[in-house]
Amino acid sequence: MPWRLSVAPMMDWTDRHCRYFHRRFTRRTLLYTEMVTTGAVLRGDRARLLAFHPDERPLALQLGGADPGELAAAARVGREMGFDEINLNVGCPSDRVQSGCFGAALMRTPGLVAECAAAMIAAAGPVPVTVKCRIGVDEQDPAAVLPAFLGTVAGAGVRRFAVHARKAWLEGLSPKENREIPPLDHALVVRMKARFPDLALVVNGGIASLDKAEGFLARGLDGAMIGRAAYHAPALLGAADRRIFGAPGPDVTAEAAVTAMLPYIEAERSRGTPLNAITRHMLGAFQGRPGARAWRRQLSEEAHRPGAGPELVRAALAAIVPRPEPVDPLRRAG
Structure with a gap:
């Protein structure tokens, strides 16, 4: 359902x-x-x-x-x-x-x-x-x-x-x-x-x-x-x-979702779709995360430029501070 x-x-x-x-x-x-x-x-x-x-x-x-x-x-x-x-x-x-x-x-x-x-x-x-x-x-x-x-x-x-x-x-x-x-x-x-x-x-x-x-x-x-x-x-x-649906994990991170968009962006750009037509929907991907403002600013200011493509998204992604990996308490205790 x-x-x-x-x-x-x-x-x-x-x-x-x-x-x-x-x-x-x-x-x-x-x-x-x-x-x-x-x-x-x-x-x-x-x-x-x-x-x-x-x-x-x-x-x-x-x-x-x-x-x-x-x-x-x-x-x-x-x-x-x-x-x-x-x-x-x-x-x-x-x-x-x-x-x-x-x-x-x-x-x-x-x-x-x-x-x-x-x-x-x-x-x-x-x-x-x-x-x-x-x-x-x-x-x-x-x-x-x-x-x-x-x-x-x-x-x-x-x-x-x-x-x-x-x-x-x-x-x-x-x-x-x-x-x-x-x-x-x-x-x-x-x-x-x-x-x-x-x-x-x-x-x-x-x-x-x-x-x-x-x-x-x-x-x-x-x-x-x-x-x-x-x-x-x-x-x-x-x-x-x-x-909601009981499917096995893991959950999808924003980094993974953005990275998965890159081939799609490449294909759409080859058909003449402007980058900002796609990335305007991606501005909130990292809402509340360190680096989110820089991510939004770079895409907002540069995605409309002629020739902008996946490389701009990769560059903007570099501004995001990675989430720390969860620590196994048993490993720490050992």
């Missing part, structure tokens, strides 16, 4: 380079694309928008839209391109999303979400269709709205929901503020699991460590989704396979 831990879809962040880097830390965690609108999938540069490296899997495609026919067509594209899940965005509060009457605005129309989901399920075939939602919007009472929403959409065949445990305010708060100001209500999501035991419920919002993720799993939820913390301090994912 890769959804036991997932990295949230994040606009302008979880592109293919970011996902490839996160995959150096964890083989089992479910990764998501940025939200892609149905219009972009059906009429845009599909190869550029949806391309992914096979190593990124398990990988979910998140779609934004509110037209059942277009969502079905986009889900069919996702199935044909090999995504492991198709997710419908019912949580994004941005102005662009509101103007299209989708994203978090769909919390007001669960019947339409159910219609969209049914069409996507029919088109996606064996690929699971899931929904990422909020606990409510604006003046809605989450304790009443969320169970009604889950029940209606589950009736269309959706078996897994990722629930961002905050309301979204469609007017008065920016997208950034909507990620921080509305209070979290994790307890409501836990109660929904008791009310809908046959649904797989993944909690999102304010989860910044594997300790917190494990805590929600222990409370009966089926998964935890980490957002900004995974981006700003991706090394936390290095222990995910062992702690």
Whole structure:
């Protein structure tokens, strides 16, 4: 069950380079694309928008839209391109999303979400269709709205929901503020699991460590989704396979993950990808470690220069102070 831990879809962040880097830390965690609108999938540069490296899997495609026919067509594209899940965005509060009457605005129309989901399920075939939602919007009472929403959409065949445990305010708060100001209500999501035991419920919002993720799993939820913390301090994912999925160690260090990126960087540079398009997602690799500031500064200041490549990453890596090797107390005593 890769959804036991997932990295949230994040606009302008979880592109293919970011996902490839996160995959150096964890083989089992479910990764998501940025939200892609149905219009972009059906009429845009599909190869550029949806391309992914096979190593990124398990990988979910998140779609934004509110037209059942277009969502079905986009889900069919996702199935044909090999995504492991198709997710419908019912949580994004941005102005662009509101103007299209989708994203978090769909919390007001669960019947339409159910219609969209049914069409996507029919088109996606064996690929699971899931929904990422909020606990409510604006003046809605989450304790009443969320169970009604889950029940209606589950009736269309959706078996897994990722629930961002905050309301979204469609007017008065920016997208950034909507990620921080509305209070979290994790307890409501836990109660929904008791009310809908046959649904797989993944909690999102304010989860910044594997300790917190494990805590929600222990409370009966089926998964935890980490957002900004995974981006700003991706090394936390290095222990995910062992702690969340029970895989044998050792855990992946930031040094190992960065080193594993070098062949990928070399290949991407040969195709014309600028180095900073990749390394901008790697700046937080050593968050909290001695040398992290020098690492960030060198990549930020030099990765945009023409010709910059893997050698710059190696040079920046030299600024990181190695962690001391653990000492065997028995050996010391002897």
